[in-house]
Amino acid sequence: MKLVTSSQAIxxxxxxxxxxxxxxxxxxxLLSQKPEHEVWAVLMNEFGQIGVDQQLLPQDHGYAVKELLGGCLCCSSQMPMQIALSRLLSETQPDxxxxxxxxxxxxxxxxxxxTEPHWQAHLNMRALLTVVDGSRLHDTAWSQQNLYADQLKAAKIVAVSHADKMSAADEQALAALQAEYQPYQQVWRKISMGELKLADIDQPYSGTARKIQPLLRVQQQLSQGEAPPEIKQLPYHYVETAQGYSVAGWKMPKRWVFDFYDxxxxxxxxxxxxxxKGIFQTNAGWKSFNFNPEQFNYQSSAENIDNRLEIIYQQEHEWLQFETLLxxxxxxDGK
Incomplete structure (x- = not known):
């Protein structure tokens, strides 16, 4: 795919x-902070087929806005996103x-x-920003959804919006959330009316060392020197390290059923x-587990798209025995 961009990564x-x-x-x-001589571009993704957000952004000279409608550019086929992004960069050559x-x-x-190789010469990824609604942090049904957690874990900067509307319960929930995500070494900023300075988010992206690999028992069966197969579907195991912490996780097919008490x-x-933290389909129904050293919480859960488990340690850990027991x-039937 040919890209026509400036020689400097954007x-x-x-x-x-x-x-x-x-x-x-x-x-x-953020767009209001654009220098007069620069051209800025925006790629927006709406899950539905009718774009609304684009109409809410400035339409003045110096902005190029493109919407990608229908589905999610994060998780659906990459091709629509690749085409839309390439066209936006080629046509506008933004700063x-x-x-x-x-x-x-x-x-x-x-x-x-x-961050795949073919984009690296053209895109200078900055720290990923996630916005959370501070006025809804007290609502655990909202804040404990898996997707909510996935977005928070990906962030290096967390902007807590509607800070002026936060209740005491929201403040307490924020403190607990910051403690929970402390291993991810994020920067948290309270904001009101969306007022966030570009300088606050214009920080370099620093990827963590993450390995997505076959289950450890599968790797154990490989002959010496044989490379692990490429992971294209569940199940898989991953290890992620950052700031001295080790995070190990497993994602397993939805059809797998586990004995709840075991x-x-x-x-x-x-x-x-x-x-x-985990969510599993068990013989007692779907169950979520949320353990911290002070409290072991587990409860019935809504049906999930897969079985998943994540464990955080502050040192390296040998996982094969644990995975075997899991x-x-x-x-x-074990298939």
Whole structure:
């Protein structure tokens, strides 16, 4: 795919956030800071087929706005996004680019796409920004959704919008959220009316060392020197390291069913961890697990798209034995 851009890589900002968090308001304020001599571009993604947000942005000279309608550019086929982005860059040759995914998007997947080798000469990725609605932090049904958590984990900068409308319960929930995500070493900023300075988010993107690999028991069966197969579907295992913390996770097919009490016992038996979070289909229904060293919480959960588990340690850990025990908790046919 041919790109016609300036010789210098363009700074690119991804502004993510759950539905109604205030992403577009933040984007409008950032666009108001454009130097007069520059051209800035915006790629917006609406989940539906009718674009609304584009009409809310400045239409003056110096801005180029393009919408990608229908679906999510983070998780659907990459081709529409690749084409839309290439066309936007070729036609406008902007000095700076903003990308606003749908509130139903997974920004980490978009970031993976835009940091692939063929984009690196053209795009200078900046720190990923996620906007959360501070006035809704007290609503655990809202803030504990898996997608909400995925967006927060991807962020390096978290803008807490509607800070002027936060209640005492919201403030308490914010403190708990910051403590929960402390291993991710994020910068948190309270804002009102979307007022965020460009200098506050114009920080370099720093990717974490992440390896998505086959399950450890599969890797163990490979002959010496044989490369692990490329991961194209579930199940898989990953390890992510950042700022001295080690995060290990598993994503497994939705059809896998686990024995609830065996799984609960296994998780409760682990030692020296900082955080355990998971959601599983069990023989007692869908269950979510949210453990911190002070409290082991688990409850019935809505049906999820897959089984998943994430454990945070502050040191390296040997995971093969744990994964073997985890697989032994399955009650389905084992395929």
């Amino acid at each position: 700074p690119v900002h991804i502004i993510s956030g759950f539905l109604g968090a205030g992403k577009t308001t933040v984007l409008k304020h 700076r680019l903003f990308i606003e995914p749908t509130g139903l998007g997974h920004p980490a997947q978009l970031l993976e796409q835009l 799984l609960l016992d296994l998780l409760c038996e682990q030692k020296n961890w900082l955080r355990i 697989m032994n908790c399955r009650t389905d």
